[in-house]
Amino acid sequence: MSDRTPLLSFHAVTRHYRGNRHAAVNAIDLDVYRGEIVALIGESGSGKTSLLRLAAGLESPDGGEILIDGRVVAGGSIAREIPPESRHLGLVFQDGALFPHLTVERNVAYGLTTKDKKTRVDRIAACLELVGLTGKEKRFPHELSGGERQRLALARAIAPEPKLLLLDEPFSHLDPALRRKLREEIRDILQRLGQTALLVTHDPEDALAIASRVVIIDGGNLMQTGTPAEVYRRPANQYCAERFGPANRVIDRETGEETWKRPEDARWIPCDVANEGDPVVIETIREMGAIYEVRVSPETQPGETWLCFLKEGEILKPGDHGRVAWRGTPDRVAWKS
């Protein structure tokens, strides 16, 4: 699926802001391979945006080095950093950062270097068609809707055919419905183009829906990387687990290992049926449409609570004893919002 040399690599990259005790980015190693769509996910202030800006050349690393196509563009051993304009990357900004004084088509044309008029016109038309803005060439950014603006930002970023597309929280200013629609559109576009991309988001849905690989960052440190299914089903720690919604800490009875289980993977086993799973007592039950949100306290982990989504809620009541077992990790992501 990918070449040998990564398209973008961070080697022990560190970034320190003045006045902060902790590094915003702390000796991070990360490779992005051709054709991948990598999502960086973390809380605000976790260093994910800094990492993206370091890749773009909008900030300089204080340590380590950054390579694009196997060549150093910034960091320790290089005399002069390669400036952003020479890195051949595209960036879709959080709020679009569209040029308010240029029309839609001139925004798209901004990054095109070819002098040939025909090529330019064709390229602009192709990009606008790709994002569904055909017919709005002459409008100004403020005459577009929020979703159209982000699509224009995408068109502008991909027009010069960047090696790597960077997306910085591209949906954060949109309402949920539009967000979901645009997210899918953009995923389709990126897949159709085979575009390598690095997406920064704090929204797990973005990451799971678009990315082929997810990277979780906390406090400037890399916590876990893996496919969406891996990071969802087998989080490395509590922080990683909580990125994607509620998770229950379950201590494996045999190995004593910490694992995290999703509420929808819980199975209810009445006491008398089998010796499978862990013994629990039901605390509260809330009906949530088709399923029931059931909070139970595991007898093996006193003082903790597990959240389980159970279909059998109607026959249960607080105080009931029973057992909870967990389904194995499926291959497919089953996250629903």
Place this chain on the structure above:
Amino acid sequence: MKKALFHSLLAALAALVPCSQTRAAEEITLYTQRHYEFDEAVHRLFTEKTGIVVKVVKAASDELIVRLEEEGANTPADLYMTADGGGLDRAKKAGLLQPFTSPVILEKVPATLRDPESQWVALTKRARVLIYSPARVKPGELSTYEDLADPKWRGRLVARSSSNIYNQSLMTTVIEANGAEAAGAWAAAVRKNMVRPPQGSDRDQIRAVSSGLADVAIANTYYLGLLETSEDPKDRDAAAAVKIFFPNQEGRGAHVNISGAGIVKSSKKAALATQFLEFLLSDEIQSMYAEETMEYPVSETAKWSDIQLKWGKFVADDVAFSVLGDRNAEAVRLFNEAGWE
């Protein structure tokens, strides 16, 4: 709109070009403190007569000295002209002037009105006098500058700020005549007699007298002349309500300051500059000064104007003008101590 702006800028730049033009056949550059419209007419007359163009920079005398010092040998200036004798003396002491050699000047101008080493020469005289209201000041009440310190003038005097060079020059002569201590006491007493804190110009002092606020003002004579010939009828009425008194006529005489000029040391056009000075000292121009700016001519043979004749002849203090230059700082210090703002 953008085009229009751009074009107007081009036009503006084009307007600057003539400044850097090569020098005309013959011209002299004059650094002057005198800012009178009439002076420009005189310069034009000179050009008509001789073909020599006079280029002018106008600023305060000491600012011009700073500029001459900083420009050094590269200065474009040929002549330095002031409206105050002290400035000429300071320029001389700063080594900025060169002596002129002109029998015409030596003959025309009395020795007291030119530098002993011929580094500068006076062009006009102006008298700093007392302007009073004949309605409220009894004849015989006025006598000397020193008398203004008398308590009988409490609340009856007006004068302008001591930042003004005319007041500073007057003060140097008082110091010269009576000593620093007496002069300081004098300034404090005069300040105490003032009806209001010093403010405005000489013209405003005269108006204060004519409007009845004060009885006596210290002012230069030609300001009264300017009011008398003003376009504004209110100014003419103000002038009509006051009279001139020349103080110290029994003693050293009324304080007279000069407007004068010297040739700049690094000037390579001393001959042209001398020609210009001689022209200014000709009776024709001297009489025009008396008529137009109402300054007194330095040439004994020049005619006074009717207004000046009406004011009358007077005895002038013939203190050396180097005193004005030497004692200026002392004068300001005494003003500061006396509280005369």
Place this chain on the structure above:
Amino acid sequence: MAITPQAPALPIVAPVADRRSLPSRWRLRWRGDRWGAGAALLTGIIALPLLAILFYLGQESVEWNHLAETVLVRYLTNTLILVVGVSLLVLVMGVVPAWLVTTCEFRGRRLLSWALILPLAIPTYIAAFVFYQGPEAAIPMMIKIRLRFGVEAFLLAEQVIRYGLLIVMLAAVLYPYVYLACCSAFSRQSRAVIEAARCLGDSPGRAFFRAALPMARPGIVAGVALVIMEVINDYGAVHFFGVPTLTEGIFRTWFGMGDKVAALRLAGIMMLVVAALLAVEQWLRGRARYVEADAGSIPMKRLPLRGGKAILALLACFAPVALGFLFPVGRLLHWAGLHLLSDAGSGFPAGMALVRGLGLALATAFVVTALAALFMYAVRLRESRLRRALGRIAGMGYATPGAVIAVGVLVVFGTLDRFELPLLPLVSGTLFVIAFAYMVRFFAIPLQFTRAGLERIGKPLEEASRLLGHPPLQTFLRVDLPLLRAPLIAAGMLLFVDILKELPLTLILRPANFETLATTAYSLASEARLQACAVPALLIIAVGAVGLLFMNRWLQPPLKNE
């Protein structure tokens, strides 16, 4: 324009091996190294005259102790009285009309909204001549006071009238700085915040004091800071009114006592005062970012006023215009009429010289604005304490009296000329010198406008352009410059008007046969020829007013909305 981008012309991707050997720490980072060096160089050049002045400060002063014992306290108190009085008055005269004009709708609003900036076209030294008519007109009343209540009451009344009038006069011609700053602050405030205040139970008036005013604070402070600097720097008006301030002390000590060092120490005190003010302003601005609504928010809808309220609003907006513009212009027109009707008003002096003066002002305004825009862009390219300091140093000239700058410039060029560099023509006494001095004096104005403009454009647009392959210079030309058009034109016009009004610096540095309207007006006025002086004074005001109106037009939002 054939400007080829020169900024980092780098190989697109550098082979790793070639670069390995270079010790990176010894090299400047790519970003803005040339820009930073350029900005530092420009700052150095601008600071040179100020440094030349500072050089004198360390020397022995003969008169300093004397000054400290006699007049220093008076200079300081007078300066302080004027600063406080004028600041308070401009707050009322600037903030109230700005609020009414931006948030209310009443008859005459549009006309007044631009008429309110016109007093800026009137130089203080000219306004002083006109307003001094006040104390003169009050003389009969003063005489009555003296007769009835005695000398003490009279002196008190005289003080009050004179100081009061001076303060009113200065405020009347300077309040537009506050007005302009407030208009832009109020019009950028989000409707939502004010509506929130209303919903929380505030009347429109209370909402103004509790929400709008605190939010506009940085803008107001910036405007008042400009006013204070003008007040501190004023020379003609305070002299005329007999209220000696630090500036008058500087001239008196320098030229009257010949003590450069003591005079410069006074200037030093003045600059300290201003530097402290600037520091406060900077601090307030630094926090202001969190206070101001973002540019995209819904603009305020104007509240229509009717009846008595409309009349009151109209009066509140008309009064400053009447006092700061109509009254002085009316008096000057009267005098000019007297002058032109009499036979003395035949010729107008120095016609061609005046054209050159105008040309110089326009060209200097253009070049200095362009330089300031590039400079500010360089400073912001990579924000650091050092670069922000550069910006502050380059703007210091605004806090320095014109005459002091003039002398600093003379020292610098005099020294240069003395070396007689083979390639450098003699520059002393040329227009270049005076243009340079204007730049030193007024660099802060376009700097402020550019900074505000760039802040509003925001970093992301520049970053987007960089990532789309355009190096800094191209980014500046293609993104920032078009978006800065309005603030730059506004800055250029304000600069033009300020240069046109400038007096002491122009007097000292102008080349031979060079007149500006200001110098012409000044020489006639110092001859006590008020009537003749009215003509050039009116011309300054006319040209300045046209410039200001032009500026105001461009300050309107640049993009036409649907």
